[in-house]
Amino acid sequence: MSSGEKTTAGPVAMAYYAKASSVKPPLIANENAFLGDVSCSTDSDKPMSAGFYRLEKGTPLVYEYNYHEMKIIIEGSFDISDETGTKAHGVAGDVFYFPAGSKITFTTEDFGLAFYTGQRARDSA
Structure with a gap:
């Protein structure tokens, strides 16, 4: 075995998070923005976190990403725009990629729920 190969002591278990x-994730901003990590990797070089983001009707959330993130809308809808003028009305099944450095505005007419995966450590959003 060469010095660059990794070995494992045995099988590695998956994680399962039923339902x-x-x-509902914890409140993170304003009166209507909720976000919570469900699972995070332990890789310190390339961390990865995943969880749910919910926005309810009310104050728009403006967020500047310092990491890469992808979201898939699973319920409701979002109106999403960036500083370049790009705008989209996202509904269930739509996927968004937010590169590090992007400044995104999220709004909704009612509510939206999205699953996200971001290249960041746990609770560092």
Whole structure:
């Protein structure tokens, strides 16, 4: 075996989070923006976090990403725009990629729920 190969002591277990999308994430901003990490990697070089983001009707959330993130809308809808003028009305099944450095504005007519995966450590959003 060469010095660059990794070895494992045995099988590595998966993680399972039953009905995770039914738990309302914690409030993170304003009166209507909720976000919570469900699972995070332990890789310190390339961390990865995943969880749910919910926005309810009310104050728009403006967020500047310092990491790469992808979101898939699973319920409701979002109106999403960036500083370049790009705008989209996202509904269930739509996928968004937010590169590091992008400044994104999220709004909704009612509510939106999205699953995200970001290249960041746990609770560092």
